[in-house]
Amino acid sequence: MAPQQKGMCRACGYVGTKASMTKHQASCEKRQATSGKPREVFRLRVSGGGPFWLDIEAVADAKLDDIDRFLRGIWLECCGHLSEFTIGPEPDWADDLWEVKPKLRRGKKATPKLSEVLSVGQKFGYTYDMGSSTDLELTVQAQEMACGTKKVALLARNLPPVWKCSECDQSATMLNSWEYDEETGLPLMYCDTHVEEADEDALLPVVNSPRMGVCGYDGGNMDEWPPAAQQ
Numbered sequence: 001m002a003p004q005q006k007g008m009c010r011a012c013g014y015v016g017t018k019a020s021m022t023k024h025q026a027s028c029e030k031r032q033a034t035s036g037k038p039r040e041v042f043r044l045r046v047s048g049g050g051p052f053w054l055d056i057e058a059v060a061d062a063k064l065d066d067i068d069r070f071l072r073g074i075w076l077e078c079c080g081h082l083s084e085f086t087i088g089p090e091p092d093w094a095d096d097l098w099e100v101k102p103k104l105r106r107g108k109k110a111t112p113k114l115s116e117v118l119s120v121g122q123k124f125g126y127t128y129d130m131g132s133s134t135d136l137e138l139t140v141q142a143q144e145m146a147c148g149t150k151k152v153a154l155l156a157r158n159l160p161p162v163w164k165c166s167e168c169d170q171s172a173t174m175l176n177s178w179e180y181d182e183e184t185g186l187p188l189m190y191c192d193t194h195v196e197e198a199d200e201d202a203l204l205p206v207v208n209s210p211r212m213g214v215c216g217y218d219g220g221n222m223d224e225w226p227p228a229a230q231q
Contacts (some may be wrong), residue, residue, distance in 0.1 A: 005051035005158040018045070018053060021156050022141055025055055036149040042118055043142040043155070048075065048134070048210030055156040060115040060143070062151040067114075070152040071126065071136070075209045078217040081129035087117055088124075119143075134211050154222065160208040165191035177213050178202040187213040 008015050011030040025031065025043060040060040044067075047053050054074070058067055064085050072083070118124075118140050126136040163172040166181065172189030176198045179188045189206060190198055204213055211217040 052210040064111040076128040086125035167194040
């Protein structure tokens, strides 16, 4: 995989490492200037492996379903696969595995509020697709007051890695989801010039997501970059 990427703050455009972004989000003036009333939120780091990571905030009374929908939208959704959170040790109110269907479950017992299951410093897992799985790790970095209007919002995201074409030094825009480089384990990637050499049925776009090249994933709902000042 490419080296670990720096990320950009969505509110102000600050660029920094994971460690510096954690400090920045605690005091970002533009983040605090966001419209809406102050409310209690959890600030979470979502790690997708390699260069892929997100910082998000979720209101304390949001549900795991809300985080699931957000992650599907920005990073994962391709074919309506099932997903689950793994939170332990097992609490009294439910199993430690939460299976989340692609659509909201109506008429069934809802998942608990985040304030009932999360605490600062806690780590928990998330898996999308039980076949060609994409596994994420979430870390609760802070429980704080912040302004906003969304249940779950993007705070920062890794800058898109630059992947090289398998045939030359140009930046790759498409990949072959059926063939992999034996040394790197990555899909064969192609620039606009060499993409004609690949089987068209095997092509998927190069995207800023740990789901890149898996199943039929072709991008999320917030792929525009940079995201600074987009509210």
